[in-house]
Amino acid sequence: MKYTDEHNALPKRFKMIAAWKFVMYVIIGVFFLYSFSGSGFSPSKLVSGCPNMGRILGEMFPPDIHRLSYISTAMFQTFQMAFVGAVIGIIISFFLSVLASRRNTPHISIYYASRFVIAFCRSVPDLVWAVIFVASVGLGPFAGTLTIIVDTVGFCGRFFAEAMEEVDKGPEEALQSMGARRLHIVMSAVVPAVLPSFVNTSLYALEKAVRSSVVLGLVGAGGIGIELKVAMDMFLYQEASTIIIGIFLLVVAVEQFSMYARREIM
Amino acid sequence: MSLNETGSVDDTPEEIRLSVSSLNKSFKGRGAVLSDVSMQIRCGEAVALIGGNGSGKSTLLRCCMRLIEPDNGEIIFLRQNVSSLNKPQLRSLRSRIGLVFQKHNLVPRLSVLTNVIHGAVWREGSMRTYRHYTAPDRVRREAMICLEKVGLPHLAESRADCLSGGESQRVAIARALMQRPDFIIADEPVASLDPKVGREVMELFIRLNREEKLTLLYVSHDLDHALDYSDRLIGMSGGRVVLDGVSRKFSKGDLNEIYR
Numbered sequence: 001m002k003y004t005d006e007h008n009a010l011p012k013r014f015k016m017i018a019a020w021k022f023v024m025y026v027i028i029g030v031f032f033l034y035s036f037s038g039s040g041f042s043p044s045k046l047v048s049g050c051p052n053m054g055r056i057l058g059e060m061f062p063p064d065i066h067r068l069s070y071i072s073t074a075m076f077q078t079f080q081m082a083f084v085g086a087v088i089g090i091i092i093s094f095f096l097s098v099l100a101s102r103r104n105t106p107h108i109s110i111y112y113a114s115r116f117v118i119a120f121c122r123s124v125p126d127l128v129w130a131v132i133f134v135a136s137v138g139l140g141p142f143a144g145t146l147t148i149i150v151d152t153v154g155f156c157g158r159f160f161a162e163a164m165e166e167v168d169k170g171p172e173e174a175l176q177s178m179g180a181r182r183l184h185i186v187m188s189a190v191v192p193a194v195l196p197s198f199v200n201t202s203l204y205a206l207e208k209a210v211r212s213s214v215v216l217g218l219v220g221a222g223g224i225g226i227e228l229k230v231a232m233d234m235f236l237y238q239e240a241s242t243i244i245i246g247i248f249l250l251v252v253a254v255e256q257f258s259m260y261a262r263r264e265i266m
Numbered sequence: 267m268s269l270n271e272t273g274s275v276d277d278t279p280e281e282i283r284l285s286v287s288s289l290n291k292s293f294k295g296r297g298a299v300l301s302d303v304s305m306q307i308r309c310g311e312a313v314a315l316i317g318g319n320g321s322g323k324s325t326l327l328r329c330c331m332r333l334i335e336p337d338n339g340e341i342i343f344l345r346q347n348v349s350s351l352n353k354p355q356l357r358s359l360r361s362r363i364g365l366v367f368q369k370h371n372l373v374p375r376l377s378v379l380t381n382v383i384h385g386a387v388w389r390e391g392s393m394r395t396y397r398h399y400t401a402p403d404r405v406r407r408e409a410m411i412c413l414e415k416v417g418l419p420h421l422a423e424s425r426a427d428c429l430s431g432g433e434s435q436r437v438a439i440a441r442a443l444m445q446r447p448d449f450i451i452a453d454e455p456v457a458s459l460d461p462k463v464g465r466e467v468m469e470l471f472i473r474l475n476r477e478e479k480l481t482l483l484y485v486s487h488d489l490d491h492a493l494d495y496s497d498r499l500i501g502m503s504g505g506r507v508v509l510d511g512v513s514r515k516f517s518k519g520d521l522n523e524i525y526r
């Protein structure tokens with residue numbers, strides 16, 4: 001069939017782009033090339049580093065399981081940190097997100113304040129929080145747990161609040177029309193509606209907490225990370241490989257559990 | 267039987283329960299939705315509100331409950347000036363008016379029984395009414411009675427989002443009854459019901475109206491219902507009241523006029 005209607009011309013495949021957009025693309029491209037020097041990216045180093053990498057990998061085998069029970073204990077502690085931190089963080093996020101959603105907040109200034117707290121928790125990276133907490137409460141898992149709490153609040157607070165703002169207004173209006181106060185409306189109409197999204201977000205938060213709890217040990221905030229660092233620094237590559245495999249198994253186990261829970265609860 | 271603010275029994279039939287005068291409402295980008303609307307509803311009356319799609323019926327009902335703020339005009343509901351009430355007074359007034367929404371607005375994922383119990387939220391005033399399993403026994407029993415009135419006690423434990431359109435409509439009615447209201451406002455209460463159940467629900471409303479002196483204001487697109495189940499008819503068109511009078515004086519032909 002031939003397209004003949006002259007009044008409705010076929011759209012062109014490509015359109016001319018505006019001059020300022022073109023300039024912007026060029027600037028971004030040039031900046032990318034320039035950034036190579038800043039990022040220290042060097043193919044030759046990568047090539048010359050390959051044998052080292054191979055050697056380390058070779059020295060990692062077979063994994064050393066002499067200290068397996070000690071490593072499992074540390075691993076378990078890592079998980080406990082992540083679990084406790086995530087759960088407390090989720091609970092705090094829930095209350096904070098009620099204040100940080102426009103429809104439920106008691107006052108607009110509280111809305112902005114809680115939005116700010118959540119954004120602040122999120123924008124400071126977890127390792128920075130860990131350093132701060134280690135400095136204030138000392139080395140050990142408590143600093144790590146605090147870090148996970150703050151990190152979870154930054155993550156969940158935002159998504160909880162967004163979920164609350166997106167939910168259908170009908171049930172809320174119904175409760176309002178029966179003389180319910182705000183707290184009642186939140187608990188009876190908002191929470192049931194956002195529950196699936198809350199569960200989903202919370203499970204992601206748990207996965208995220210487990211992953212970050214592993215590295216927190218690097219700055220002394222408890223858990224398995226410090227063992228890995230010590231093993232690497234002392235060239236105990238066989239022990240390091242045991243730890244890495246352990247971390248891998250832990251993360252995969254938590255992700256599997258969370259996938260299963262998601263299916264069951266939805 | 268209803269109690270007024272002073273606690274005395276108040277069933278003089280001539281008493282005006284809802285009075286709307288010179289109400290105007292416009293939405294941003296939509297222009298006037300209600301223009302100079304006035305109407306009065308007396309104690310014990312059953313009034314049908316009719317009018318084409320978009321004529322402003324639901325908006326008018328929302329204004330009466332102050333779920334949206336009118337631009338100007340006066341609404342006196344159960345002797346109280348709606349726009350001058352503070353929050354607790356407004357909650358107390360709303361609790362006395364059962365509003366059945368056009369879209370039912372049940373809370374999804376909660377059981378039917380919990381949804382009905384929510385009707386008692388103001389009266390009970392406690393966190394126990396958040397869910398049926400924490401509610402006091404007498405409240406749960408009363409909720410079952412309300413469900414029986416709409417013929418759905420067997421669905422008490424079903425989830426509200428798993429009901430058919432007609433079932434969820436009737437649960438919404440049961441929830442309104444749970445408020446022990448003095449006044450019922452229903453926005454197209456039979457729109458999603460089959461003809462038989464539709465008649466049953468209208469008859470239920472009329473029985474409550476006659477036996478319990480419940481004042482009733484409902485929207486209907488079914489002109490036979492509007493004529494059969496009302497004392498008075500109010501017709502709206504383009505945001506104005508264009509017809510207001512005793513139902514038996516109208517014929518179906520008269521009513522069809524307003525949809526032009």
Ligand SMILES: Nc1ncnc2c1ncn2[C@@H]1O[C@H](COP(=O)(O)OP(=O)(O)OP(=O)(O)O)[C@@H](O)[C@H]1O
Pocket residue numbers: 293294296299317318319320321322323324325326368
């Ligand atoms: N929140 C809103 N914002 C903008 N426009 C609105 C809003 N609510 C209602 N309207 C408009 O006001 C008009 C009247 O709506 P309303 O729901 O009152 O009509 P209705 O008489 O109940 O119609 P129906 O019979 O279809 O239920 C419609 O044109 C609608 O688009």
Ligand SMILES: [Mg+2]
Pocket residue numbers: 323324325368453
């Ligand atoms: Mg409507």
